[in-house]
């Protein structure tokens with residue numbers, strides 16, 4: 001008999017899990033999705049200019065060739081449409097419980113008991129296996145700046161864009177300048193009467209070589225046998241071969257820096273502004289911004305880059321050490337509570353162990369997937385599986401592959417739990433690899449905890465991750 005499987009989240013990871021189960025003929029699963037449609041981060045982030053800086057022929061499932069990409073780097077609506085297409089084509093939508101918000105999962109008598117809210121009702125259901133796929137960028141983070149609640153104008157976060165609020169003629173303050181802000185600032189700058197961009201730390205920015213596909217290219221990519229696969233492979237190898245060594249402080253670190261500095265010089269003629277925008281840490285320590293429209297927006301006459309430290313927010317705007325910058329709209333491009341992972345769900349494993357307590361020193365999981373004392377729990381996009389250089393969809397497919405390899409074992413031998421010694425060995429390997437990476441080097445970022453432990457990123461090359469997740473799982477797990 002097939003195990004009953006609960007999947008939490010209908011973003012790229014949850015959909016991938018559901019699709020692979022369907023393809024394997026396993027239909028005894030339910031996807032719990034608290035929102036009213038699929039898409040995860042691509043449903044939530046609708047800000048103007050939202051898109052992916054990994055080309056979609058790679059930022060898509062390897063098994064689902066798609067004819068509709070209009071350009072190299074399509075925007076959020078196209079990516080969301082692709083996810084809808086996959087949910088429909090593989091017949092998984094019927095298995096998604098929309099509006100079902102899981103708040104509690106408890107392992108008891110070899111079963112996972114889920115508590116979830118659906119509308120006003122609170123319900124329970126039992127499953128053999130729990131797969132969580134809630135993302136790392138799903139909890140918007142607001143800064144803790146004194147006086148924020150006193151602001152008299154309109155405020156919103158980039159991941160909860162207020163489309164009803166017309167920015168035309170407004171005085172807008174944007175706090176933050178990461179990948180999200182870099183994408184929406186050009187659109188805001190075009191509409192606002194004045195825009196202040198509050199920058200605490202500059203980012204390294206490299207150009208985004210975007211281009212629309214002409215009709216012939218689209219036809220060729222669709223009909224020429226092997227062409228789309230070859231193009232995908234080329235993007236993958238290019239990212240792996242050039243960007244990964246930069247993050248590992250290897251041969252391309254200097255080239256990446258040069259590319260970013262050339263881009264800055266080419267797009268920002270003003271030397272004072274260039275100085276403000278030049279980071280003092282190695283590229284890659286924070287996520288490199290890949291964008292060709294961000295710098296030109298900052299050079300507009302109606303835009304100021306403000307680097308004076310913010311002191312407080314008042315009813316009238318944002319006060320810095322140099323005085324008040326008036327605003328009627330504040331947009332927080334301040335990122336996500338990335339190191340909390342599954343925190344909103346109370347997850348209790350064997351012997352009453354709480355996942356949040358076990359992770360008090362920072363989240364960790366074997367392969368980013370399995371946690372000791374939490375049998376039959378599998379995490380997708382879990383700790384140390386984020387990338388700064390390649391497609392997360394690749395990583396998700398590796399994780400789903402691992403779960404699929406585990407399912408026959410647990411069906412035959414009972415609940416499976418990663419061995420503590422496998423976890424210890426994994427931790428040691430991660431730590432050794434992490435020491436070579438650029439993320440520890442002179443910056444704070446969403447990749448790590450306040451104490452400086454990198455809990456989000458995978459420190460190795462992605463082919464290695466594929467190999468490790470494809471290994472027969474039996475030796476790392478115990479059963480029963």
Ligand code: NAP
Nearest residue numbers: 051052053143176177178179180181200201287333334335
């Ligand atoms: P982020 O990279 O975490 O950036 C947050 C920004 O807010 C930073 O500039 C940060 O400054 C600033 N900030 C936070 N608290 C502040 C405070 N108290 N005062 C002043 N500034 C403050 O968040 P994000 O831009 O939303 O991007 C998150 C991730 O989403 C990206 O790194 C990327 O992985 C993903 N993303 C990807 C794409 C894509 O194209 N693939 C697009 C958008 C987002 P500091 O740097 O000084 O901390």
